[in-house]
Amino acid sequence: MTQTTDMAPAASVNGNGARRAGYVIGVDIGGTFTDAAVVGPDGQIVTGKVPTRPDDRARSFFEAIEEAADKFGISLETMLESCERLVHGTTTGTNALITRTGADVGLLVTAGFRDMTTFMNGKGRMVGLPIDKVLDLAGTDKPTPLIPKRLIAEVNERVDFEGEVIVPLDEEKLRQRIRDLREAGAEAYAISLMWSLRNPEHERRVLEIVREEHPEAFACCGADLSRRMGEYERTMTSVLNAYIGPLMRHYVEAIIHGARARGYEGRVLYTQCAGGAITGSEAAAAPVRTIHSGPVSGTLGSAFLATRMQERNVIVTDMGGTSFDVSIIRDLEPDVREVSIVERFEISQPMVDLDTIGAGGGSIAWIDDAGGLQVGPQSAGAVPGPACYGRGGVQPTVTDADVVLGILDADNFLHGAMKLDREAAEKAITRVADPLGLTLHQAAAGINRIIDSKMADLLRRMSVLRGLDPRDFVCFAFGGSGPVHAGAVARDAGVKSLVVPVLHVAPVWSAFGAAIAQVSHVYERWQPHTMPADTGVLNAIFEELEASARAQLLDEQFLEERILMQRFARMKYNAQAFDVEVPVALGTLGSEEVAALEEDFHRVYEELHGKGSGYREGGCKITALFVRSRGLSDQPAVIGGRAGTGPQRLSRPVYWAEYAEFVDTPVLRLEGSLLDEDLNGPMLLELPDTVVVIRPGQSASFDDLGSLVIDVKG
């Protein structure tokens, strides 16, 4: 592990209550904007939003905080000096992957498995692509490999499924292979051997030898990142980790040094894609855990708010310019998947389960070969962007449709921050309206209906995949385009109600999610136990996992009483393929507890997959045991809204599909203030960063946390 650089003296460390009543800061660096959300000592939240500097993301980090500090009327340094906690969600690693600007990784694998990263278990053509592309064989291909063949070397060794060494490690050959890789240009190393989850000794020894042969290089082992069965995903986890390792190590240090230089005494935490936060030292050693942590933070913030609202089940939606992300909160916890897809590679890294489709403000409308109207998944992106941006875009987009319908005010977009070209939008929409024989406004409303129903289809499939009924869920909507379209999507998908979370914070919701993230770790042991399992074995494994988890949190300066442990088992029916997660009681397990575990398993399986879906007669087994540990920090008090001038009450004609005509519609232009009144659709709420659409027949009101709750039934 890389040595920590962010450990502050125990007395000043957050999380143990040593420092109270400070600022809690969350920062989310995205591809376009860097957002900050700061919870003040009184629970008030302010935000900052600055453009991301691609060449100096660390600078953007502090600029965003500074903008928020301004709103509190204090300097950046003053805010950081009295900062209780600073948490960062970043796409820096993701970005290096997308732009393919990571390190040249040397990969060491067990002899016989050198083709693993290109073989991709035989499904590389389709991984990470929309399923309706599956029939287009000529138009789809595997992703370009991250590592060329010359940088992949085989290690003569073999361990079997029980962890027994079948062929010992040939160290002499290994040294030569490492020298060859170094000679061939390896800057970082990933080591991933067969069955290292059962017996990591060979991997550990290979790591030692890599360190001897190439001491300054970043290196990591598969088993240190994942103990899950499945060599391909574990290997890709180590490859991605090494690929972004050198860069992330540098970046993490830059943030930490920057924060310290500006007076921050605590440590900087990083949100992780599985939920929760990790320390800088872990982020530097296992940067793969920070991948996608930006969008995931939005789900974490939603889970926090869901707890406050006592809404146990939430569908979380985030709609920006190009994509629509959906995640699920069930029983107050985000759904996590064990194998995730990153840039079309599968990795064995638990990650909040975000499904995404190409649907956003920039989605392009087009006519297919059958003469039908289609919207997306292609996007006009930021450049040229929608036609109405006047940056040379001519193709009609969802945002253009919103302008034509009067939902977005061309003359006063984002409180006047930007002027939109209404004529260009109309011209663009005409391109699809004319061939379809529709009026301009019918076509624009049609574009919205199609994109909205695509999003609703995804919502339904996300819930159906889990055996859930969307009618039991509240939907949260944020992101720049989210509140514009959520009313229609939520109604179509049939959810209970719609919430735009803490209205003035919604546009930087992921940064807020980072701010409230708690330090958490997962220790796991993938090993099958046929039920009823041997209690002695189970107890021994849990004790070992918990001892490791406790040691890590103590090392991270958490006091014993601030450490929380939870146990889980993954279990499946012998005759079926899918395993599910079941909570396990703490303490020493006896045969009664094991019997209760089996009963819980039957119950959870039926809840997820439907009554009678499990084949009980065939018996069941445990596939893995988990311990999730948390280092608890005090959560900030959050109060809704903030002081501001009252809303400006305006009106303008807006085309509503429900009426098939323009109707003069009330428009409330507001900053962040709460309104103590019932808002009845049709109505638009214009905020500096987005527009909330309350559709005809829908009604809305603010709750005491400042969230807008919309009754979508209509």
Added chain:
Amino acid sequence: MAELAAGIESCVTPDGVIRKAQADLEALGGGPWDGRRYSYIPRHPLPVPKHVSLHDEFERELDPITYQVLRSRFWHLNLEHGDVLVRSSGSMVIVLSLDFATCLLTENGDIVTIGPTIQYFSAFSDLVVKWTLENRGNAITDGDIFMQNDPFVGTAQQSDTALYAPVFWEGKIFCWVYNCSHIGDLGGVDAGGWAINARDIYDEGVTIPPIKIVSGGEIADDLVEAFARQSRDPRMITQGVRSAVAAIEATRRKVAETLQKYGAPTVKGAMRRMIADTSRVLSERLSRIPDGVWRERMYLSGIVGEGVVHQEVLSLTKQGDRLIISNEGTSPQAGPGNTTYAVTRSAVISAISTHLAHDQLGCIAGVANHVMFKPEPATRNFANHPAACSAIVSAFLASSAAGVLVSKMILSGEADLRAHANGVGALGVPMGTVAMGMDEHGDYVGVDAAGNGGTALAGGLAAFPYRDGIDAGGSWWLLGTTAGNVEDVEAAGVSLTLYRRENPDSGGPGRWRGGNGASHAIVPHKVHMMIAAYMYSDPAVNTVEGIGGGGYGLAGNFFQVHKARELLDAGVVPSDRTDLEGAGLEMERIHPRALVAPVPHEDCLINEYNGGGGYGDPLQREPERVRDDVREERISAAAAERHWGVVLDDAGAVDDAATQERRDAIRTSRLEGARRFDGGQRRGVIADAEILIEGAAGGVDLVQAEEALMWACSSCGESLGSAQENFKLASCCKEEKPNAVDAHLYPDPSQFGDGSVVLRRYFCPGCATLLAQEFARRTDDPLCDFSIHSLPRGK
């Protein structure tokens, strides 16, 4: 609301109502084609019993937006249907290899959409539903679910069992939901479901025509038990049926919700419009392909009698937007693994859907009725009862053949259509390989079918006219399948994998390279006994065809290596076949009918699965691409020289001079000793030829000279005769033993198959460009793959 528009030629009305039968039963003779002795072919109109009430009204004036919303909904309903099936399934082949299909059909059994999984499973669901309406119509009530696995009604093998149900609305049948999945062993002479020793259907697992398994919402437990009782693994079968019932019930509910929300006439209107749209799109695309005849011939060896080669032939005649399929020339039905009308038809239709209508969300009905069938019954690919079908080899072969047949046709079309043409991909050689563990009591303790079979599914995807195939990329008819992890396979406690690789040099050479297939080697590990079950046609009689002159891919190799375990004991992991060969161990090819056999503990099995076919003449590939292939170890330097004529220097860079020299030498050698089947002489370049379709037969252009349509070499303009005739006859042909061309790629067919099988390569007499290749028996005439009769519209 709707009425049939009369007098229009199209096979589907503008409202999406099917107009015609797919076969002229009068002209066919034989029969009755009722799914009993002869395969079921529905008549038109379908003779539905009077009692059956079909909800067939529909809205013709749909607003375009509602239509798109519903189209997306149908697709998602069907995907969700598959999700439920996978989630509740107990079968690893369903979960990993997605060995199932889901469909949504109209009230009268027209297929609105199929899911993106195993293609040929889906495209016979219409036959199954129509048979049920015709034969069980009076007994259909709300809440029923039917089950069937009769190949003569519509399935590939008995293990591929369908469950399907009507969705009632306002007391009438509104539509049908259907799934078909590989449910497992159902008895019969051989364990596992592929009865390789079957003489006829009576040696196979239980076959049942449509029966009602759920009646008015009540599952018939007695029937389920009677069915499962036939199996060696009744638990698996019971769970499979339950899972399929759960998936049907869930989907039926969701269809009802959609009807509730949009109203039945609107929903049906969207279904009918989808069919009409797909038909219209297909018509437009077919209009950009000339009329003519395309043919495909493949051979099957080593399974039906020792050394005997059977041939399966398909031809496609295109007249406007109609396609007529014939199997004339196919060998008579015999032995195990025949296939029926349902599968061959489904293979052809889903090939057309994938290659020409991939953007139409699997709307099969819009495709199906452009195709007419002229089946010659009692043959390997249109078998009659009681032919044995469960060993499935001809079903696989029909899929491979149909894909190449359709690819040849679109090769003759405009460039955007041609882009989707490709040769044979994964499972291009019919096969199944399984390793099972057995304990000291003789009980099966673990099966790594998902791993072994899965690796087969990860064969190479063939090359296209404008790009390479995909290494371990699958094939057009196996979508979304996966080989899984080796650790998952090893966890079953049967075997240890010595290596799993993308097999270099296994893709067909060509201007564009066919994808490499996978290979792996296993030794028995920590198991009392490992039993291997092998079933395949002899890969030396190669069916992994390329197109446009592209090479055949490696069809597969199966070896048993004696005493391989000794290497491990000596501390060496053999990491590819070369390591095993280099150790001087005894290695033997496994016979295609090796059946079920224990593998000695110290031995190793090597399975090399097929690569994909190539496209075009390899000498036309840019040397830099060949260099990159060598650098990334996709091909060897030796193959680069042999097939592509590219010579690399010690640093791995292209040696331009040596490459030029090598390529010249290959061209010269091509014509040496070559013969012409027509016995004629060089015709020379056609004067004043106008190129009508560039590359209409791969490396051959369709040109006009005076009034005649002619073939001409794309590279040099050499005349290759009338476009109605076989251009191979006017080409220079080299006929050789396949192993003489490349012993690594093409093993000797005389070992297990038919020694008369040769590889013919056809070259342009003018410039020696490689124009076509075919595996054939020496006594067979060159196949006329392309015969163009008239130009596409507007030319």
